[in-house]
Amino acid sequence: MPDSTSDNTPRPPRRKRYSGKNPRCFEDKYKEHQQDPETLAKVTASGKTPAGTHIPVLLPEILGILAIRPGETAADLTLGYGGHATALLTDVQPGGRLIALDVDPIELPRTEARLRSLGFPDETLTVQRSNFAGLPKVLATLGLTGVDALLADLGVSSMQIDNPTRGFSFKTEGPLDMRLNPERGQPASALLASITPQKLAALLHENADEPRAFLLADALAGKTLPTTRSLTEALRLLTPDPDEAEATFPRVFQALRITVNEEFTALDTLLRHLPQCINPGGRVAILTFHSGEDRRVKKALAAGLANETWSSISETVIRPTPTEQHKNPRSSSAKLRWAIRAW
Numbered sequence: 381m382p383d384s385t386s387d388n389t390p391r392p393p394r395r396k397r398y399s400g401k402n403p404r405c406f407e408d409k410y411k412e413h414q415q416d417p418e419t420l421a422k423v424t425a426s427g428k429t430p431a432g433t434h435i436p437v438l439l440p441e442i443l444g445i446l447a448i449r450p451g452e453t454a455a456d457l458t459l460g461y462g463g464h465a466t467a468l469l470t471d472v473q474p475g476g477r478l479i480a481l482d483v484d485p486i487e488l489p490r491t492e493a494r495l496r497s498l499g500f501p502d503e504t505l506t507v508q509r510s511n512f513a514g515l516p517k518v519l520a521t522l523g524l525t526g527v528d529a530l531l532a533d534l535g536v537s538s539m540q541i542d543n544p545t546r547g548f549s550f551k552t553e554g555p556l557d558m559r560l561n562p563e564r565g566q567p568a569s570a571l572l573a574s575i576t577p578q579k580l581a582a583l584l585h586e587n588a589d590e591p592r593a594f595l596l597a598d599a600l601a602g603k604t605l606p607t608t609r610s611l612t613e614a615l616r617l618l619t620p621d622p623d624e625a626e627a628t629f630p631r632v633f634q635a636l637r638i639t640v641n642e643e644f645t646a647l648d649t650l651l652r653h654l655p656q657c658i659n660p661g662g663r664v665a666i667l668t669f670h671s672g673e674d675r676r677v678k679k680a681l682a683a684g685l686a687n688e689t690w691s692s693i694s695e696t697v698i699r700p701t702p703t704e705q706h707k708n709p710r711s712s713s714a715k716l717r718w719a720i721r722a723w
């Protein structure tokens with residue numbers, strides 16, 4: 381009889397114990413990371429985004445605007461978790477293709493693997509790690525003169541926000557990094573350590589409409605604040621009123637994130653190149669999450685309508701319904717605009 385006690389098969393590591401009924405730390409949410417369907421449904425029903433996932437915003441509205449026909453070529457410039465991309469990939473079948481871009485080297489391979497496992501023909505999906513500012517170059521490399529439908533869902537994904545090691549959230553402790561592509565540029569902590577008060581005040585004002593930009597900039601510029609917590613603690617000292625602090629933290633984090641990733645430069649470049657990347661009759665949908673982005677999109681589309689690049693554009697902004705905002709609070713600030721390329 382073999383001795384069961386002498387079995388040398390390595391045992392799987394024991395799961396870390398957490399206190400309380402439900403895991404609170406990102407890493408401990410193993411059922412969500414493993415995409416356990418029951419857990420995902422429970423977390424989603426409670427108005428939260430399961431760890432390691434992202435809920436696509438205004439999905440039916442975007443699909444209606446893009447009105448993709450089988451055989452067309454679509455582009456998702458901000459692949460993220462691939463929620464929108466899955467629907468676009470479905471709509472281009474049979475015979476069409478989806479070009480998907482993202483700058484994030486950590487999430488992109490995971491999303492590509494997930495999309496490839498869905499069973500679509502391999503050649504119908506092209507995934508490229510690229511900034512969308514380089515869209516004309518990507519299309520030229522693929523031998524394409526334009527696409528028939530294009531989506532840009534700006535900003536950060538829930539996976540990025542919720543992962544404390546990325547440093548995007550003031551709610552969790554982690555390195556003050558905030559780079560969408562951690563292989564490029566400098567982390568937010570290095571930016572703060574080297575910036576002048578004048579420059580910091582300007583970016584707090586321009587990127588997040590921060591009303592106390594000068595006061596905060598004077599106190600924070602040139603400081604060594606290596607972690608998200610060190611920044612929130614510094615902010616708390618400057619903002620004793622809890623309600624004011626609750627509004628200040630997200631504004632300061634947003635302003636730093638936009639700067640670290642040069643988000644406005646990327647968006648301005650995309651908007652400049654956009655007309656040449658869309659086939660005649662092609663449709664564009666752009667989802668923004670704050671006024672600095674929306675102002676740029678609105679202005680660029682209006683200018684394109686005036687010079688007859690676009691045959692029509694959205695007259696007003698499309699917002700998530702109260703039901704969508706309730707189910708997915710992260711959709712609350714979303715604004716959708718669209719345009720159709722003239723023939």
Ligand SMILES: C[S@@+](CC[C@H](N)C(=O)[O-])C[C@H]1O[C@@H](n2cnc3c(N)ncnc32)[C@H](O)[C@@H]1O
Nearest residue numbers: 436458460461462463464482483511512533646
């Ligand atoms: C809001 S998420 C997209 C979510 C996606 N629509 C989904 O359904 O899962 C935004 C994504 O855009 C990416 N991103 C932001 N700026 C970018 C840029 N300039 N070029 C390419 N990707 C960018 C981020 O890394 C992030 O993954």
